[in-house]
Amino acid sequence: MTPNLYEAIQAERGKYPAGSESAVLPALRLAQAEHGWLSPDVIREVADALDETPAYVKSIASFYDQFHLAPIGEHLVEVCTNVSCAVVGAQQVVEAFENGLGCRAGETSADGKVTLRAVECLGGCGWATIVAVDHHYRTHVEADDVPAIVEELRGT
Ligand code: FES
Known part of the structure; x- marks a missing residue:
C-alpha cells in the first residue's frame, strides 16, 4: 500500500x-x-x-456490485436487467454486447478492453434500457445501438 x-x-x-x-x-x-x-x-x-x-x-x-474482486478491462459496461429495463429489451441488449465483444456477461473481452456485466436497477428506470459505460449512463439503449458502442470502446 x-x-x-x-x-x-x-x-x-x-x-x-x-x-x-x-x-x-x-x-x-x-x-x-x-x-x-x-x-x-x-x-x-x-x-x-x-x-x-x-x-x-x-x-x-x-x-456491493461497485467493487471488483477480479481484474476488469479498460472499460466497464453494465447493463441493467431489472424489471423496467427488462420489459423494453435489456436481455437483447446484453446479448448484443455478448455478440459484439465475444464474451458473456460477467467476463472481459479477449483483448482486455471491455468487461461486461448484467446488473440490478441502476436507478434510471424512466430511461430504460440503461447502460452504464465507465459509470456514465446511456439512456434508452436498444440492441441496435450496441455495435456503435462496442466500436467506440474498442477504438479508445
Ligand atoms: S430497472 Fe433498469 S434502471 Fe431501474
Whole structure:
C-alpha cells in the first residue's frame, strides 16, 4: 500500500471515531481507485490499515456490485436487467454486447478492453434500457445501438 493511500484511509477512519467499520466502504473505494480492483492482497492491506479482519473487509467488498474482486478491462459496461429495463429489451441488449465483444456477461473481452456485466436497477428506470459505460449512463439503449458502442470502446 502506498503511503498516500494509507494516509487517505486513515483520514477516512478519523471521520468515524465510534469504530473503523464505517470506514471500510470509503477505504475500499480508495483502494480500488488506486489498484483498479480488490485483490486478496489489497483486501488484507485495507483490513490491516483499519485493524479489521480480511474476512470482514471481504464480506463488505463482495456485497456491493461497485467493487471488483477480479481484474476488469479498460472499460466497464453494465447493463441493467431489472424489471423496467427488462420489459423494453435489456436481455437483447446484453446479448448484443455478448455478440459484439465475444464474451458473456460477467467476463472481459479477449483483448482486455471491455468487461461486461448484467446488473440490478441502476436507478434510471424512466430511461430504460440503461447502460452504464465507465459509470456514465446511456439512456434508452436498444440492441441496435450496441455495435456503435462496442466500436467506440474498442477504438479508445
Ligand atoms: S430497472 Fe433498469 S434502471 Fe431501474
